[in-house]
Every structure is written in C-alpha cells, then in structure tokens.
Amino acid sequence: MGSTLKQTPFYTVHKEKNARFAPFAGWEMPIQYPSGAIAEHRHVRAHLGVFDTSHMGRFELRGKDVVSFLDYAVSSDILTLAENASRYGLLCREDGGIIDDVFVYRLQDHFLVVVNASNLEKDYRHLDALRKDFDVQLLDRSTETVMLAIQGPEAIPFLDTVGSAPLSGTPRFGAAYLKIDGVDVVVGRTGYTGEDGVELFFGSESALQVWNYLFVEAEKHGTDLQPIGLAARDSLRFEPGFPLYGHELSEDITPLEARLKWACEFDRNFVGRDALRKRFDSADPRKLATIVLRDRGVPREGCAVHDPSDGSEIGLVVTGMYAPSVDAYAANVYLDSTFNKVGTMLEIDIRGKRKAAEVIKRPLYTPSYR
Structure with missing residues (x-):
C-alpha cells in the first residue's frame, strides 16, 4: 500500500488476522478476512461481528449555544434530543444538496457528531463557518479516539457480560457510559448493519487493550465474535437501505431525491430547509x-x-x-x-x-x- 495512506490503531491486529487491505477514503482499511465477505455478512446476521470504524470522523461540540447551533446545522430535530440519546441527520447546503449524513449523540456534557471519513475536513470547515454567530466550541477528536462497531443478534447479551454495567436496558439510539477492562467507553446503541448492536468510542491509547479483551472474553463465554471488513459492512448496510455517501448521497442529491425527507425537521430552520420546501410542490x-x-x-x-x-x-x-x-x-x-x-x-x-x-x-x- 502507498505510504500516504493512514492506518487506524487496530492495523496490527487486522494484519495478525490476515485481513486483505484496500484504500478507503485515504485509509488503509481491512476489506475482508480469510473467510470472505459473504461469510462475514452472514455471520453478523446470525451471530456477532466487530468492525473497526475508526476511520470515521468524530467531532466534539460544546458551549452555550451548542443545542441551537446543531439544530440549525443538522436537518433533524436536535432541539428535543434527550441526554444520552442520538439521532441521524444531514448537513445540507443552502440549495438542499447533501454535504454529509451524520449521527449526533447528546452526551452528559457535550455533543458528539460522527461524520464520514471522506468528508471529515469538508464537514469541519462547513461547521466552523456556520458557528461564527454562535457561542460554540468545535473540536476534532478523530485522532485521539477510536471507534468500534459490535453488531449482530448476540451483541447486547455479549456486552452485558463484558461491560461494567448491562446495556440491555439502553434503548435503540440511546447512549451509555461504562468501562470495558477498566477503560472508559461511550456506547451508542446504534449501527449501520440492520442488526442490533452498539458503537463504542474510547481513547486511542486503549485501542488494542479493548480489542484483545473483547476476543478473550468472547472465547471465555463461548461467543463466536469475528472481525468484519468493509466489504461486508457495505452489503450489510445496503440490504436495509442505508445510504453511503458518494453513492446514494452527494452534494448534487437532495434529501427528497434520496428518500430522506423523514430525516428533515421542516418545523426547524435548518440550513437548506427553504430550498427544499420550494420543491415540495414540484x-x-x-x-x-x-x-x-x-x-x-x-x-x-x-x-x-x-x-x-x-x-x-x-x-x-x-x-x-x-x-x-x-x-x-x-x-x-x-x-x-x-x-x-x-x-x-x-x-x-x-x-x-x-x-x-x-x-x-x-x-x-x-x-x-x-
């Protein structure tokens, strides 16, 4: 692979598991493991898989105006988003074109916004320009944190056994705080596969510790946890109809064309709302x-x-x-x-x-x- 490609902190364990790599959004990412993408796909549908999604961007936002700012910047209703909950939304241009699709988590003392890897710098510039009239701090936490997705019908029962507190009581799209092997982890009951599961956010310095602990605990409990590459992640998101930026979404596509009107709260004054409203009648x-x-x-x-x-x-x-x-x-x-x-x-x-x-x-x- 070219030396300019970035690697996540999990790169060495992917190599140990004989992953096949390919460039993706400037990263050298595991595309599949020896069992193959179709087997990985079926394993997540039936059992449990872990995905390295650390290539995605993670922004921390806080400040006096952070709620009103995100309610303006994101198409969905952030104003009523409860603490320890999350919501899908879009960043739009003034003409309604989609800059990116994002997940917004409202945590105890700040907001976490997860963006697509290919759009990280563009999204940061966009949000930074919008915040000039708001008292908001915008911090890129992508390098100092990592992200894992644990997905499949066995995800919650497994995590109930390895975390410091059970997750089974956390609702879909909820968020929680727990420790895994002593490491502080933010957990979102979210994912991109159509299966139940979670996404984990924690410090990069603990990446290999948590990864290895998950596999040790899975073996101890008789759980068949398997690493899953980006090829299976693509087919898993495709079947339930989840869009991928650069394919179903782009700046030349609007939420109305992409069947994402449901992700737009037209009672709120978000960027692009007026242009989209004008298209309702045509x-x-x-x-x-x-x-x-x-x-x-x-x-x-x-x-x-x-x-x-x-x-x-x-x-x-x-x-x-x-x-x-x-x-x-x-x-x-x-x-x-x-x-x-x-x-x-x-x-x-x-x-x-x-x-x-x-x-x-x-x-x-x-x-x-x-």
Missing part, C-alpha cells in the same frame, strides 16, 4: 429506487438503466452487489420518477448487454430492531 425528476436483477448479471456503480420500451436511458446505478440475505443481485438506482413504481421492469446495461431488472419495495431486508 415532482422531483429523479428518485432513489431499489431493483433486483431478473437475468443473470452483477450490476455495478455507473451501469446505465434503460426503459425496455424504447431503449432510452432513464437512470444510473449508484450501488450494486450480491445481497446474501435475499440471495439476489440488486442495486440502488436513481431513476426518472415515472419509473419508480414497484413492479416496473427495466433493463441494466452490464458490460454492453441489457439485463432485465425489476423495481422492488424497499428495503431488501427489514432491520431486526424494527
């Missing part, structure tokens, strides 16, 4: 849809989508892959709105050959906690 020319291949073929990002009746191009694939939980090749596509109806038959151009596909009801996989 049909968006495109909308995100999910399709399943009815012919053999693997849809990939950038594949053109065609109207079978006349061959005209009506959209593009933004994410395409095999979905193990439903045993199908599927894709997320942005389509002309007239073709978004469930059951509509389309054609995907895969390596110069047209393959039949059908628009289906989203999502492919219903999250286990719903």
Whole structure:
C-alpha cells in the first residue's frame, strides 16, 4: 500500500488476522478476512461481528449555544434530543444538496457528531463557518479516539457480560457510559448493519487493550465474535437501505431525491430547509429506487438503466452487489420518477448487454430492531 495512506490503531491486529487491505477514503482499511465477505455478512446476521470504524470522523461540540447551533446545522430535530440519546441527520447546503449524513449523540456534557471519513475536513470547515454567530466550541477528536462497531443478534447479551454495567436496558439510539477492562467507553446503541448492536468510542491509547479483551472474553463465554471488513459492512448496510455517501448521497442529491425527507425537521430552520420546501410542490425528476436483477448479471456503480420500451436511458446505478440475505443481485438506482413504481421492469446495461431488472419495495431486508 502507498505510504500516504493512514492506518487506524487496530492495523496490527487486522494484519495478525490476515485481513486483505484496500484504500478507503485515504485509509488503509481491512476489506475482508480469510473467510470472505459473504461469510462475514452472514455471520453478523446470525451471530456477532466487530468492525473497526475508526476511520470515521468524530467531532466534539460544546458551549452555550451548542443545542441551537446543531439544530440549525443538522436537518433533524436536535432541539428535543434527550441526554444520552442520538439521532441521524444531514448537513445540507443552502440549495438542499447533501454535504454529509451524520449521527449526533447528546452526551452528559457535550455533543458528539460522527461524520464520514471522506468528508471529515469538508464537514469541519462547513461547521466552523456556520458557528461564527454562535457561542460554540468545535473540536476534532478523530485522532485521539477510536471507534468500534459490535453488531449482530448476540451483541447486547455479549456486552452485558463484558461491560461494567448491562446495556440491555439502553434503548435503540440511546447512549451509555461504562468501562470495558477498566477503560472508559461511550456506547451508542446504534449501527449501520440492520442488526442490533452498539458503537463504542474510547481513547486511542486503549485501542488494542479493548480489542484483545473483547476476543478473550468472547472465547471465555463461548461467543463466536469475528472481525468484519468493509466489504461486508457495505452489503450489510445496503440490504436495509442505508445510504453511503458518494453513492446514494452527494452534494448534487437532495434529501427528497434520496428518500430522506423523514430525516428533515421542516418545523426547524435548518440550513437548506427553504430550498427544499420550494420543491415540495414540484415532482422531483429523479428518485432513489431499489431493483433486483431478473437475468443473470452483477450490476455495478455507473451501469446505465434503460426503459425496455424504447431503449432510452432513464437512470444510473449508484450501488450494486450480491445481497446474501435475499440471495439476489440488486442495486440502488436513481431513476426518472415515472419509473419508480414497484413492479416496473427495466433493463441494466452490464458490460454492453441489457439485463432485465425489476423495481422492488424497499428495503431488501427489514432491520431486526424494527
């Protein structure tokens, strides 16, 4: 790998577990382990997996105006967000384009905002520019902290045995404080897989201590904890319909097109609200849809989508892959709105050959906690 790629503090243990690495957002990240991405995907759906997500950005915000500031900067309702709770939201441009999608945690004495790795510097500049009229401190804690996601149906029972306090009473999207092997950890009952689980935030100096302790305890308790790479993380998020920035989301896509109107609190004056409101009364020319291949073929990002009746191009694939939980090749596509109806038959151009596909009801996989 190139010497310019960054490595998380867990890099050595990934190598010990024979991970295959690839560049991702400027980081050298584990893509998969020897069992392979499909096996890893199925293991998380059935059991328990741990993901190194330390490449993601973590901002700490505090100050007299921090609540009103985040309520303005983020599309969702932060004003009523309770302490020790979290909420998904978007950072938007004034014209409604999506700068990033974020998770906001309201902790005991500050807010934690988790941003995508590829957008860290852009998001920091955006928030820094917005805060000029607010009494708010914005601190990038990405280097001095790490982040692990522990996901799967066995996640909460396992963590109840290894933490200093049980997590089973913490609700979905709640947050808690505990110690793992004596290390102070902030826990969010959140994740990106469609399974129950948590995300852990703690100091970088304790990264290997906590990682090793989790695997020792898993073996002691007969829990089959497995490390999971980014390839399985992608398919796990794809099936329940969670977007990935740079694919389903970009500055040229609005929340309305991305089916994220639910993540916008239009009673609040967030950045981009007025531009989005003006679009309520006009049909968006495109909308995100999910399709399943009815012919053999693997849809990939950038594949053109065609109207079978006349061959005209009506959209593009933004994410395409095999979905193990439903045993199908599927894709997320942005389509002309007239073709978004469930059951509509389309054609995907895969390596110069047209393959039949059908628009289906989203999502492919219903999250286990719903």
